[in-house]
Amino acid sequence: MKRVYYSSANVSERQAAPPSLAISTVIFALRPSESSGRPTLWLPLVRRIREPFKGLWALPGGPLSHDESLQSAAARNLQETTGLAPRYLEQLYAFGGLHRSPTQRVVSIVYWALVQPTEAALADESENVRWFRADRLGHLAFDHNAIVDYALGRLRNKLAYGSVAYHLLGEYFTLAQVREVYEAVLDRQLDPANFRRQLKSTPEIEETGEYLQGGKHRPPRLYRYTGRPGLDPDNRSTP
């Protein structure tokens, strides 16, 4: 057996070894806050069961196997930790600082995803997989706090310009629900009338004949998103 793994090599050989490559995924979903009941951003983390950073929470991820694309590796992360399929999945950034991991040089290609949390996702919580509020994470393993911050910045930017909010919602939604997503992510209040006017002028939002019943006040009309399910739109140019 000639196969030699670098992890079993001695120190000088580890130095000469090329950096190893991993895929991680920042998975965002909306969940009502326990206190206010308003939607807030949550994301699933995985507890590290070995060194380095054993016991700390980290982003789901793992090594890239030779026969899967970057995006499908990220989708597999998502599936394995939450049981969910992504509604939106896009490459975030490649993090390759020299000292991200104390034991070896690791380059992580990080994806970010939007999903809608279902009962299935909650059922997949366990001792080593748990959902956290994005604004109350504590200290994570590696540079994962910085990565989540960067992903939050990207989410805010895409939300303000692109049409990404709908991937956090179900098939039918009210305009007030969309506004709540914006308010949660951008962390500021928006004028309901002005916000409504903007959404009415975007062609991807389609009016349905249905209304949301059961509320305490005037029943709002339900709408539907007719744009593409955004799976890595950045990657159009490469197969």
Next chain:
Amino acid sequence: MKRVYYSSANVSERQAAPPSLAISTVIFALRPSESSGRPTLWLPLVRRIREPFKGLWALPGGPLSHDESLQSAAARNLQETTGLAPRYLEQLYAFGGLHRSPTQRVVSIVYWALVQPTEAALADESENVRWFRADRLGHLAFDHNAIVDYALGRLRNKLAYGSVAYHLLGEYFTLAQVREVYEAVLDRQLDPANFRRQLKSTPEIEETGEYLQGGKHRPPRLYRYTGRPGLDPDNRSTP
């Protein structure tokens, strides 16, 4: 000598090997077109001297060594092929399709850079390094045509929103020169008066007391860019 390189392993071992990691760089510079004399986008390419794609032109790049960061590896590419230091350098995308290279699985983390071409850069042209017009590249090695297209899209986008045009110009420039950059990259004419009004309202553009002499017409005022030299602004969050 226990060190084993995967490239010398047999087929089944190559299959099991992790994907190898490379850094490439798309380097843009402005150069006057021979025909019209107006500035156009050019980029340097390197001729492949071994298989695969031996003889074809490719983006400058190479493997990532264990002791350099992603960005400094890209800056080294830049230095080695052009002799220049980057005025602007930012990560573009990680390309990791399964069949980018016919011989092995390669994941390329690609950076894009803006420089101003000097005599030094021209002197560094050789049999195996040459500058090409970005819109007349021909067939490149690997998926490098797609990568350049993606980089061009990013450049157009950053130009339209961000403040990136000045990194293609010298320290002093006229507003008409900035407009020519926009016209070259976006490939459409812009109204001089309206364009001027917008630039006057951006705080990073500072008026100097100097004027460009020697032209055929009214001497235009010279301006200066006072913003940061944008070296990977995306990477603020990670050291």
Next chain:
DNA sequence: TTAGTTTTGGTCAAGATGACCATAACTAAA
């Protein structure tokens, strides 16, 4: 001196945006 060209400053209408008002429609409490 004059024609030609670019630079520079300006107007105007159309469109987008934020602040704000008013009515419609429903629930829940009186």
Next chain:
DNA sequence: TTTAGTTATGGTCATCTTGACCAAAACTAA
């Protein structure tokens, strides 16, 4: 049954931005 409370929805108004266009200033070359 009435009334108060709340959200949904439609609208106005002033302000800002944008694109189209006009005109004078300033220089060169003939």
